[in-house]
Amino acid sequence: MAAEPGSKPEFKQREGEFTTISGREIEPLYTEADLAPELEQRVGEPGEYPFTRGPYPSMYRGRLWTMRQFAGFGTARETNQRFHYLLDHGQTGLSTAFDMPTLMGYDSDHARSLGEVGREGVAVDSLDDMEQLFAGIPLGGVTTSMTINAPAAILLAYYVLVGESQGVAPEQLGGTIQTDILKEYIAQKEWCFPIEPALRLVTDMIEWCSRKMPRWHPVSISGYHIREAGSTAQQELAFTLKDGFTYVERALERGLDVDDFAPRLSFFFNAHVDFFEEIAKYRAARRIWAREMRDTYGAKREESMRLRFHAQTAGVSLTAQQPLNNIVRTSLEALAAVLGGTQSLHTNSYDEALALPTEEAVRVALRTQQIIATETGVTNTADPLGGSWFVEKLTDEMEAAAYGYFARIDELGGMVEAIRRNFPQREIADASFTYQQELNERRRIVVGVNDFTQDDEEPTPILKIDPALEREQVERLRATRARRDGAAVEAALAELKRAAAGAGNLMEPIVAAARARASEGEMIAAMQEVFGTYTESPVF
Amino acid sequence: MEAATARKIRVVVAKPGLDGHDRGAKIIARALRDAGMEVIYTGLHQTPEQIAETVIQEDADAVGLSILSGAHMTLVPRVVALLKEQGVDDVLVTVGGTIPADDIPELKQLGVAEVFTPGAGTDEIVEFIRAGAAERHERGE
Numbered sequence: 242m243a244a245e246p247g248s249k250p251e252f253k254q255r256e257g258e259f260t261t262i263s264g265r266e267i268e269p270l271y272t273e274a275d276l277a278p279e280l281e282q283r284v285g286e287p288g289e290y291p292f293t294r295g296p297y298p299s300m301y302r303g304r305l306w307t308m309r310q311f312a313g314f315g316t317a318r319e320t321n322q323r324f325h326y327l328l329d330h331g332q333t334g335l336s337t338a339f340d341m342p343t344l345m346g347y348d349s350d351h352a353r354s355l356g357e358v359g360r361e362g363v364a365v366d367s368l369d370d371m372e373q374l375f376a377g378i379p380l381g382g383v384t385t386s387m388t389i390n391a392p393a394a395i396l397l398a399y400y401v402l403v404g405e406s407q408g409v410a411p412e413q414l415g416g417t418i419q420t421d422i423l424k425e426y427i428a429q430k431e432w433c434f435p436i437e438p439a440l441r442l443v444t445d446m447i448e449w450c451s452r453k454m455p456r457w458h459p460v461s462i463s464g465y466h467i468r469e470a471g472s473t474a475q476q477e478l479a480f481t482l483k484d485g486f487t488y489v490e491r492a493l494e495r496g497l498d499v500d501d502f503a504p505r506l507s508f509f510f511n512a513h514v515d516f517f518e519e520i521a522k523y524r525a526a527r528r529i530w531a532r533e534m535r536d537t538y539g540a541k542r543e544e545s546m547r548l549r550f551h552a553q554t555a556g557v558s559l560t561a562q563q564p565l566n567n568i569v570r571t572s573l574e575a576l577a578a579v580l581g582g583t584q585s586l587h588t589n590s591y592d593e594a595l596a597l598p599t600e601e602a603v604r605v606a607l608r609t610q611q612i613i614a615t616e617t618g619v620t621n622t623a624d625p626l627g628g629s630w631f632v633e634k635l636t637d638e639m640e641a642a643a644y645g646y647f648a649r650i651d652e653l654g655g656m657v658e659a660i661r662r663n664f665p666q667r668e669i670a671d672a673s674f675t676y677q678q679e680l681n682e683r684r685r686i687v688v689g690v691n692d693f694t695q696d697d698e699e700p701t702p703i704l705k706i707d708p709a710l711e712r713e714q715v716e717r718l719r720a721t722r723a724r725r726d727g728a729a730v731e732a733a734l735a736e737l738k739r740a741a742a743g744a745g746n747l748m749e750p751i752v753a754a755a756r757a758r759a760s761e762g763e764m765i766a767a768m769q770e771v772f773g774t775y776t777e778s779p780v781f
Numbered sequence: 782m783e784a785a786t787a788r789k790i791r792v793v794v795a796k797p798g799l800d801g802h803d804r805g806a807k808i809i810a811r812a813l814r815d816a817g818m819e820v821i822y823t824g825l826h827q828t829p830e831q832i833a834e835t836v837i838q839e840d841a842d843a844v845g846l847s848i849l850s851g852a853h854m855t856l857v858p859r860v861v862a863l864l865k866e867q868g869v870d871d872v873l874v875t876v877g878g879t880i881p882a883d884d885i886p887e888l889k890q891l892g893v894a895e896v897f898t899p900g901a902g903t904d905e906i907v908e909f910i911r912a913g914a915a916e917r918h919e920r921g922e
Contacts (some may be wrong), residue, residue, distance in 0.1 A: 341799035341850050345826075353828070356855025357799050430801030430825055471804050557804075561899040594899050595879050596851075670807050677808050681904055690900045700882050706851060779824045781807035 258684060262515040263473035264675070265638070271630040280633060283528065287582075287623040291531040293524050293636065294624035295582040296547040301620035305333075306578075307585040308610045309386060309551065313338030313362035314597050315710045316717065317373035320363040324378060326600060330607055335378070335385040335416075336587060338362035338597075339396075346392045346433040346769075348762030349714040358711035361597070362388075366718045366760045371399035372406065381409040385416040386461070386551065386585075391433035393420040394442050394748060395764050397450075397459075398755040417458035417507055417551070420446055423484040423656060424463050426777070427665045428470040433765050436657055438772035442747060444491045449748035451502040458507040460488060461551065467665070468511035469557050471673020474522050477511060478639060479646030480656075480665050482529055487656045489538050499538050503545035512578035512586075513555040514570055520626060521635035523550070523581030529640055551585035552578035559594040562689035564701050567591040572609050579613055580626055586610055596703035663780045670781055718760060725758035733757045734767045741771040790914040793844040795823040795832045797860060800850035805877055809845060812903040813910065829856055833863035836872055842914040843873035845906075853880055854887070861891050871920075873913040877901070 252269075259267050268275070285291055288298030297303060310332050312323045324335055339362040342354035348366050349358045358364050365371055375385075380403060389396045397418050404414050422439040425432050432439065443460065450459035464481035472480065485506065492502050510526070513519055530548040534540040554574035559567045568591045575588050588606040590598030598606070614620055626632045653659040660666070679685035686692045733754035740750040747768075754764050794810040796803060803825060810822045821839045823832060836844050844864075846857055857876055864872055876888060877897040885896045894913055897906055 341852070345799050347799070353799060353826075356852040357850060360851035430803060469804070595881055670811075673804050674808055674811055677812075677903055681902060687900075691902075703881055705881075777824060779803070779807070779822060781810045781822055 261474070261518040262513060262676070262685070263475060263518060263672075265475075265518070271634055273630055275630055275634045277637060283637070284627060284633065290535070290543065290546060292527040292547055294627050296527065296549050296584070298623070300582060300623035301579075301614075302623070305614050305620065306583050306610075307334040307384065307551075308332045308607060308614075309334035309336045309585050309587055310603060310607055311336045311338050311388065311553065311587045312603070313340070314704070314706055315359040316364055316714050317370045317376075319359075319710070321374055321376050321378075323600075323603075324374075327603065327607065328378075328383075330604055331611060332607055334585065335383055337374070337385065337387045337389075339387075339389050340364045343392070343761060344389060344431045346762060346765030348760050349711065349718050351762055354711075356711070358714050360706050364710075364714045365396065365399070366714070366762065367721045367758050368399050368402055368755055369721045369758065370717065371396075371403050375403050379409070380404045380407055381413050383415075387416070387418045390419050390422050390425050390429070390431055391439060392761055392765055393418050394446055394751050395755060395761050397446065398748070398752040401454075401752065402755055411453045411457075412455055414454060415456040417461050418446070419463065419509070420460040421463045421484060421488075421509075423487060423660065424466055424480070426660045426775075427467060427480060427484075428472075428669065429466040430777070432775045433769065434772040435775050436660065438741075438768075439775075440487075440491055440657070443488060444495050445746045445748055447488065447492050447502050447506075448495060448497060449746055450505065451497065455505070458505050461507050461509045462488065463509040465509050465511045465553050467669065468513060468555065470669045471557075471676060472665075472669045473672050474513065474515070474518050475639060475642035476646065476665070476668055476672060478522050478526055478529075479643040479650075481508065481510070482526065482533075482643060483647060483650050483656045485530070486533060486537075489534075493538065499534070499540050500542045500545050503534060503538075503540055504542065504547075508548055508550035510550050510552050510578075510583075511555050512552040512574040512581075512583075514558045514574055516573060516577050517632060517635055518639075519574070519577040520581040521632055521639045523552075523578075523583070524624075524632070524636045525639035525643065526550070527582075528636070529643055549584045551587070552581075552583040553587040554578070554589045556589055556593060559589060559591075560687060560689050561594040563695060563698065564591045564594065566689055567594070568605060568609070571606060572613075575609055575613055576617075576619070579619055582624060592701055592703055595701075597706075599702065599704045663778070667780050721758055721760070729757045730754070730759045730763070733759055734763060737764060738767045738771055741768050788918075789817060789819040790843065790911060791819045791821070791839060791841045792910060792914070793821045793823060793832070793836050793839055793841040795827055795835065795844060795846050795860075796825045797827055797829060797832060797846055797848055797856040798850055798852045799826060800848055800852070801825055802849040802878075803847070805849075806845070806847035808903060809847070809877065809906060812907050816907045816911065818910070829859035829863055832860050833867060833869075836864060837867060837869055841872060842917060843875065843910050845875045845877060845910070848876065848878040848880075851879070853878065854884055857888055857893065858891050861893065865892075871917055873910065873917060875906070875910065875913075877906070
């Protein structure tokens with residue numbers, strides 16, 4: 242029975258709502274009639290403006306995404322072992338998780354570090370730790386991602402110095418450092434300084450890397466954490482891109498040419514469980530970025546318009562109940578990221594609802610990527626879902642939703658002002674509460690949690706961090722302090738403070754202090770004496 | 782007794798240590814407020830000393846410690862000890878977060894009334910706190 246073009250079939254529906262996890266209502270059917278005119282212009286071809294279908298013409302036919310598993314715990318020795326394990330099992334890039342003290346700028350022997358050292362990631366206090374972290378790993382032959390933000394400049398300095406000790410020049414180093422401080426104030430909540438000095442450091446890193454590290458991504462503009470904090474996909478997309486535009490604006494204000502730094506800006510998105518919404522999100526992200534870079538920020542080079550991203554499957558989608566189910570979730574989320582054209586991918590381990598991954602669990606996560614890459618055939622062609630009426634419609638809608646948020650943020654005076662007024666934070670809190678209510682009322686189901694539950698589960702073995710490692714790390718730091726030239730460190734820290742109080746680029750003074758074996762905590766404290774610290778006024 | 786239950790239950794929702802994962806704590810804070818309780822959310826990066834001081838200053842009936850950093854076996858015992866030291870041992874202490882099953886018995890032995898792990902429903906948590914705090918009111922009156 243042929244339907245009129247554009248008419249929706251009528252039938253009895255199952256009970257419940259038919260919305261994405263972000264609350265967008267979905268039609269029972271999409272047809273050509275659902276699409277606005279001039280689709281070809283909006284979609285184009287992969288590797289061609291506006292890059293909706295992908296940043297490169299060849300996509301995975303030319304090169305697979307980098308399989309890059311986030312890893313880190315204990316001291317540099319434990320994490321170095323895990324790095325080798327993952328590389329031996331076929332991962333193609335490194336990704337470093339640091340512990341809470343390192344992320345927050347505290348040395349392992351600081352009072353606030355007690356009980357926290359090595360728990361959520363690897364403890365790195367000084368260059369000595371960094372050298373051990375990459376022992377046996379030639380930095381000229383691998384790309385490394387480092388998830389660190391407020392102290393990012395320090396960790397970048399450490400990485401450059403490790404490369405130097407291996408005979409690898411900065412310009413040969415490839416990788417990414419997260420650095421994205423705006424999303425910290427919004428979502429991840431790891432800060433050391435007030436917003437303006439923090440933004441100055443970001444611009445310093447973009448500027449320095451544009452001159453010295455052409456293969457390096459000085460920022461990974463992130464939505465992952467915004468989404469984990471509870472935002473919708475639309476908010477994740479909008480807030481991430483707006484953060485990115487803000488960094489572009491700051492770099493332009495510094496006097497940099499957009500085409501000198503924009504090609505090395507990279508992105509990091511969540512790969513959540515609502516399959517098609519995620520694919521539409523990535524495609525919309527590429528299109529929006531390309532348009533704004535060309536038309537608003539005056540980019541001339543295609544490389545400046547091309548959004549490239551890393552994706553991580555959604556940590557918040559994992560359940561502690563029936564953890565093997567998480568393998569299924571992660572697989573589907575990873576598939577969405579691949580069908581959305583990601584350049585790099587981390588897949589969560591099934592045991593991560595409660596702890597950092599065991600070796601066995603992370604191996605399964607890595608195999609998930611390898612199976613997608615080699616067995617499913619989805620890598621044979623670029624943007625396989627391009628032209629799908631549903632996907633193109635969702636992409637258009639996602640784009641429109643993002644522009645709606647851009648307008649609201651602009652009305653508030655831009656992203657920095659919006660953050661000061663708690664706008665994105667409140668949106669996130671509201672969205673996360675709405676989602677929780679949906680779960681409470683069983684309008685949305687999570688298998689094993691509010692349906693298909695099981696009372697008699699055997700506990701899953703999980704990774705335990707040996708508390709003795711904290712003691713060991715504190716001793717390592719003491720040994721570093723005993724070995725180094727104390728006067729040289731004092732002088733370097735004094736110079737760092739002097740530079741912080743001025744307007745010059747802080748990377749060189751940070752590299753000098755790092756070289757002298759100043760600790761991260763010492764460098765952060767020196768800068769805090771000039772910059773101050775940050776306390777949020779939370780909304781819930 | 783009507784008069785005894787007319788006073789709102791006062792709950793401190795706290796984030797001990799360096800952990801920045803505040804999604805759950807904020808949801809619980811809002812759910813408790815919606816359920817008619819007086820909620821004091823401490824915000825992030827609280828030391829055990831700061832939390833104990835807030836509990837005392839706010840004359841709280843209950844304190845919910847939210848922690849997803851793995852540092853719970855250092856920080857929770859410290860909070861409980863500080864409350865005890867300062868003679869405040871009738872406060873209902875609950876913990877929420879990524880707490881491995883193996884750690885729960887020890888936390889309960891220290892005096893933590895309940896540990897809520899991932900997937901725990903907000904209604905369940907609100908009711909537990911309401912019941913626990915009401916019980917303490919009755920004992921105290």
